[in-house]
Amino acid sequence: MQFAPPVSKNRIISTFPKCYNPQACLQMKEDWSAKAKLVFKDRATRQQGLDRLKMSKAVVVGDLNVGKTCLINRFCKDAFDRDYKATIGVDFEIERFELSGLPFSLQIWDTAGQEKFKCIAAAYYRGAQVIVTVFDMTDIKTLENTKQWLMEALNENEPNSCFIFLVGTKRDLLSPEECQRTERDAVKMAAEMNAEFWSVSSKTGENVQQFFFRVAALAFEDSVLKDMELGYSTAQIGDGDVLKVDKTQAAAEVKAVRKSCC
Numbered sequence: 001m002q003f004a005p006p007v008s009k010n011r012i013i014s015t016f017p018k019c020y021n022p023q024a025c026l027q028m029k030e031d032w033s034a035k036a037k038l039v040f041k042d043r044a045t046r047q048q049g050l051d052r053l054k055m056s057k058a059v060v061v062g063d064l065n066v067g068k069t070c071l072i073n074r075f076c077k078d079a080f081d082r083d084y085k086a087t088i089g090v091d092f093e094i095e096r097f098e099l100s101g102l103p104f105s106l107q108i109w110d111t112a113g114q115e116k117f118k119c120i121a122a123a124y125y126r127g128a129q130v131i132v133t134v135f136d137m138t139d140i141k142t143l144e145n146t147k148q149w150l151m152e153a154l155n156e157n158e159p160n161s162c163f164i165f166l167v168g169t170k171r172d173l174l175s176p177e178e179c180q181r182t183e184r185d186a187v188k189m190a191a192e193m194n195a196e197f198w199s200v201s202s203k204t205g206e207n208v209q210q211f212f213f214r215v216a217a218l219a220f221e222d223s224v225l226k227d228m229e230l231g232y233s234t235a236q237i238g239d240g241d242v243l244k245v246d247k248t249q250a251a252a253e254v255k256a257v258r259k260s261c262c
């Protein structure tokens with residue numbers, strides 16, 4: 001029998017993570033829902049398999065050069081690269097969490113912002129439980145383009161099935177006044193997109209972990225509640241297929257789609 005390695009200490013989430021800005025927040029509550037807490041407490045249901053690995057899929061979209069890869073790398077590898085290397089098609093990371101004592105994995109899909117790679121990236125939007133639309137806080141055009149990115153990602157998913165986030169990167173490059181102004185614009189955009197807004201810096205790491213914890217908590221709670229309604233438990237990606245947590249298999253699929261698209 002194979003046992004999963006223990007979740008690293010800095011991926012343990014015991015209290016419900018707060019939003020960044022209450023004016024652009026998906027859920028204002030400060031704790032897990034009462035229903036979800038019931039599941040966490042119910043050891044009997046755990047033994048019946050409700051604590052089997054749950055997995056959600058998050059896709060990260062946005063213009064080229066806005067900082068999607070850096071955002072993911074800061075969280076997953078605690079690294080930052082000053083040099084720009086375009087993402088070719090897609091890439092992904094799997095992060096394992098422990099939330100209120102239960103295991104949870106988040107697949108984070110990094111997609112290319114360059115037009116020529118769009119056909120590859122779009123093939124991976126399906127089955128997302130979370131859509132993260134990213135813009136560069138130093139380039140307001142990229143904020144306007146997030147709507148288009150969101151529409152394309154939503155087109156591949158069931159209506160109302162995704163949590164939507166709007167993330168402004170590179171806040172380290174702005175003065176406090178510029179940051180405030182851009183955040184005001186972003187909050188308006190977030191309202192139009194039904195999104196939760198976050199302002200981060202992958203260079204300094206500011207707000208990056210808090211953002212991904214929030215994503216993980218909302219996605220996890222949503223899966224638990226859906227499972228409860230359906231009365232079963234599986235390792236599932238969004239509303240999509242039942243999947244094995246197999247990085248090699250997923251990597252092979254990425255290769256195959258790249259090949260067929262190119």
Ligand SMILES: Nc1nc2c(ncn2[C@@H]2O[C@H](COP(=O)(O)OP(=O)(O)OP(=O)(O)O)[C@@H](O)[C@H]2O)c(=O)[nH]1
Nearest residue numbers: 064065066067068069070082084087113170202203
């Ligand atoms: N100062 C600063 N620079 C950043 C930050 N995030 C990203 N960058 C820089 O912005 C450039 C683009 O970052 P990437 O993460 O590669 O951009 P991307 O959105 O993944 O680009 P594509 O793969 O083409 O879609 C790189 O030179 C990064 O070093 C940040 O928070 N602060």
